[in-house]
Amino acid sequence: MKLENKTAIITGATSGIGKATALLFAEEGANLVITGRRSEKGKAVEAQCRQKGCRCVFIEADHSKLEDCQMIADAALKEFGQIDILFNNAGIVTKGTAETTSEEVWLDTMNINVTAVWHMCKLVIPHMKKQGQGVIVNNGSDWSVVAGKNAFPYIMSKGAVGMMTKAMALDYARENIRVNAVCPGDTFVDRWIEKGYFEGSDPVTIAEAVKESSAYIPMGRFGKPKEIAKAVLFLASDDSTFATGHLLLVDGGNTAQ
Numbered sequence: 039m040k041l042e043n044k045t046a047i048i049t050g051a052t053s054g055i056g057k058a059t060a061l062l063f064a065e066e067g068a069n070l071v072i073t074g075r076r077s078e079k080g081k082a083v084e085a086q087c088r089q090k091g092c093r094c095v096f097i098e099a100d101h102s103k104l105e106d107c108q109m110i111a112d113a114a115l116k117e118f119g120q121i122d123i124l125f126n127n128a129g130i131v132t133k134g135t136a137e138t139t140s141e142e143v144w145l146d147t148m149n150i151n152v153t154a155v156w157h158m159c160k161l162v163i164p165h166m167k168k169q170g171q172g173v174i175v176n177n178g179s180d181w182s183v184v185a186g187k188n189a190f191p192y193i194m195s196k197g198a199v200g201m202m203t204k205a206m207a208l209d210y211a212r213e214n215i216r217v218n219a220v221c222p223g224d225t226f227v228d229r230w231i232e233k234g235y236f237e238g239s240d241p242v243t244i245a246e247a248v249k250e251s252s253a254y255i256p257m258g259r260f261g262k263p264k265e266i267a268k269a270v271l272f273l274a275s276d277d278s279t280f281a282t283g284h285l286l287l288v289d290g291g292n293t294a295q
């Protein structure tokens with residue numbers, strides 16, 4: 039059990055990578071505070087984690103609001119008395135170019151993908167300093183290090199997450215607080231189906247469409263949430279005690295081309 043006696047906050051754990059990480063951390067013995075806006079889904083993840091013997095609390099929160107971030111940090115301390123790990127995972131994907139991106143989309147993207155990450159760090163770092171240790175993992179993207187087309191606001195936000203990770207790593211390296219980022223390539227999550235990214239409704243048609251659309255990735259497939267969760271576990275656990283300021287690409291070789 040790599041996270042026994044550790045308390046972790048995972049933001050945005052109602053689905054996708056956050057949910058997979060919550061389930062993996064539960065298996066590794068962590069106490070968990072998990073968040074998101076969709077209460078029903080969050081409660082279901084909470085129940086799954088508890089079935090694994092984990093002390094897990096889901097709290098509905100909108101991380102684009104500072105007061106909700108504060109509430110989560112307070113709740114983790116009240117419930118468990120410590121915060122050892124913060125996984126800043128909550129995020130949204132937005133499209134557009136510099137011309138077509140509206141002010142509203144720009145601000146929404148920056149609020150949740152960048153400002154909320156900073157707010158959560160700002161709130162937990164004082165406690166980590168008092169404890170004399172702590173680990174922060176931010177969810178970046180392969181677009182933290184390379185760009186792509188028609189995703190201007192998202193790429194700007196994930197680029198910022200990359201530099202925020204490095205800047206904070208340097209500021210807190212002597213405080214025994216490590217700050218790293220996992221940078222996933224395209225990872226197949228349920229939300230893609232919900233958003234109708236693939237045409238058709240039967241599983242076989244969708245599976246074919248998914249295979250076809252992942253052909254650009256050197257490994258010829260999309261990532262799985264659990265594969266990203268395992269990289270988060272590496273960064274969050276004592277398996278990576280000398281790593282800080284690192285952007286860990288988990289992208290099937292996409293950025294190697």
Ligand SMILES: NC(=O)c1ccc[n+]([C@@H]2O[C@H](COP(=O)([O-])OP(=O)(O)OC[C@H]3O[C@@H](n4cnc5c(N)ncnc54)[C@H](OP(=O)(O)O)[C@@H]3O)[C@@H](O)[C@H]2O)c1
Pocket residue numbers: 049050051052053054055056073074075076077079099100101102127128129130131150177178179180221222223224225226227228229
């Ligand atoms: N999947 C990929 O290909 C990929 C690649 C690179 C990076 N990422 C990053 O991975 C992270 C997770 O995304 P995912 O792919 O797993 O998709 P997802 O299933 O849509 O997960 C996003 C999570 O963020 C939460 N969230 C979004 N806005 C929020 C807000 N304002 N307040 C609280 N929670 C919020 C969502 O919860 P609610 O909707 O319940 O609020 C959900 O739990 C994101 O940061 C994303 O940028 C994903």
